[in-house]
Every structure is written in structure tokens, then in C-alpha cells.
Amino acid sequence: MSSTKFILGLFDDPDDLLHGIEKLQKNSVPIYDVYSPMPIHGIEAKLGIKESRLGYAAFCFGCLGATVIFSIIYYTLVHDWPMNIGGKPTTSDWWAPLTPVFIPFTFEWTILFTAFGMTFTFFAATHLFPGRAPRVMDLRATDDRFVIAIDAKGNVPHDDITNLLKEAGAVEVKHNDRKYVSYE
Structure with missing residues (x-):
């Protein structure tokens, strides 16, 4: 053999x-x-x-980031420390959490979670963790x-x-x- x-x-x-x-x-x-x-x-x-499924992973990481920061901001500004700015409380309407205050943070955390998530996913999928020698069939x-x-x-x-x-x-x-x- x-x-x-x-x-x-x-x-x-x-x-x-x-x-x-x-x-x-x-x-x-x-x-x-x-x-x-x-x-x-x-x-x-x-x-x-087959085409890579990393795009689906990126979308999931982005949704996770948006959900996490939206939950933190909503809890902080609506329940824990509500502020009455200009005579308008943040809990008066159902659309109040969608005010422009929430948008920049949600956007930035979506990008942040997507970037870090895709980096870790790439390392896990390719087995190219930092400090690990690459696997090659022939050095040439x-x-x-x-x-x-x-x-x-x-x-x-x-x-x-x-x-x-x-x-x-x-x-x-x-x-x-x-x-x-x-x-x-």
C-alpha cells in the first residue's frame, strides 16, 4: 500500500x-x-x-450590532434615565425611539459589529489565526x-x-x- x-x-x-x-x-x-x-x-x-456565505454572516453581525446598541440606547434614554428635552418626553409616541439621536449610534455599532465579526469569521473559516503557520501543499x-x-x-x-x-x-x-x- x-x-x-x-x-x-x-x-x-x-x-x-x-x-x-x-x-x-x-x-x-x-x-x-x-x-x-x-x-x-x-x-x-x-x-x-459555491459562492461564499460570508455575506449572510456580515448581515447577521450587522443586525446583532444594531439590536445591541438600539436596546442599550432605548433602555438608557427611555427607561433608566428619561430626559424631557424641549418639553417632549421620549416615551410619548411609539416612534420616539426612532428619533435622530438613535441613528448615528445604531449605524456606527452596526459597522463595528460587522467588521469585527467578519474578521473573526474569516480567521475561523481559513484557520489563519494570528501566530499560526499557514498550511501549504508546496512552498512554491x-x-x-x-x-x-x-x-x-x-x-x-x-x-x-x-x-x-x-x-x-x-x-x-x-x-x-x-x-x-x-x-x-
Whole structure:
């Protein structure tokens, strides 16, 4: 039994990488992931990656921030320390909490909660917490190589995958026995 976990195809050119993705997909070889030192337009659609749900998280964090500060202001100005400004008490009408006094604070806290919430969500989703070494399949993927990673377990024979990658223009094909390489 082979100890190979991943087969990596390293490419010099993004066009060769896209050609390699097409060739692997035509032969129904599942691709684990693709690593690139720069963004490649349209690669998400080619790989079938779903659109991110981070927008929904941002909306929820914004609603949470608006609700928290609105509750604090309402409790403070209406129940705990009501003020009668200009002969108009804040509890006289049902729309009184929607006065212009509430709007700037609510807006600012909405933005604040969204920003901090999205930062923490991004760190949690990508496992890039401060102080943690990034997980990379091949160190050259952060510099000048484009990498296609294929899960070797339970896949078509490794020689066939190697031949497909070389036909597509891979400069080098590696068989990794570890999932990630550390920077040390």
C-alpha cells in the first residue's frame, strides 16, 4: 500500500493550469484543491466552487450590532434615565425611539459589529489565526508555481494521473506523503 496522500501537479503558467483542470475533469479525476500565487479569473466556476456565505454572516453581525446598541440606547434614554428635552418626553409616541439621536449610534455599532465579526469569521473559516503557520501543499505555490492537488487515496492509478498532468503541461509531478508542508 502506498503512503502517498496527494499527487501535486506544478505548473509554470495559469493557462496550462486551466488546461490541466479541464483534462482531469474530462477523465473524471476529482481535484482536491488548486493553489495559485495570484488570483485567476473564473477558476471558481471551473472548479465548481459555491459562492461564499460570508455575506449572510456580515448581515447577521450587522443586525446583532444594531439590536445591541438600539436596546442599550432605548433602555438608557427611555427607561433608566428619561430626559424631557424641549418639553417632549421620549416615551410619548411609539416612534420616539426612532428619533435622530438613535441613528448615528445604531449605524456606527452596526459597522463595528460587522467588521469585527467578519474578521473573526474569516480567521475561523481559513484557520489563519494570528501566530499560526499557514498550511501549504508546496512552498512554491506562494511564489511562482501553480499547483493542482489530487487526493491519491481511492483514486484512479497514480501513473495515469501523473501522465494526465504531464500531458497538460505540468513542469513537475510530486507524490506527497504529508498533507501540508510547514515553513520551518
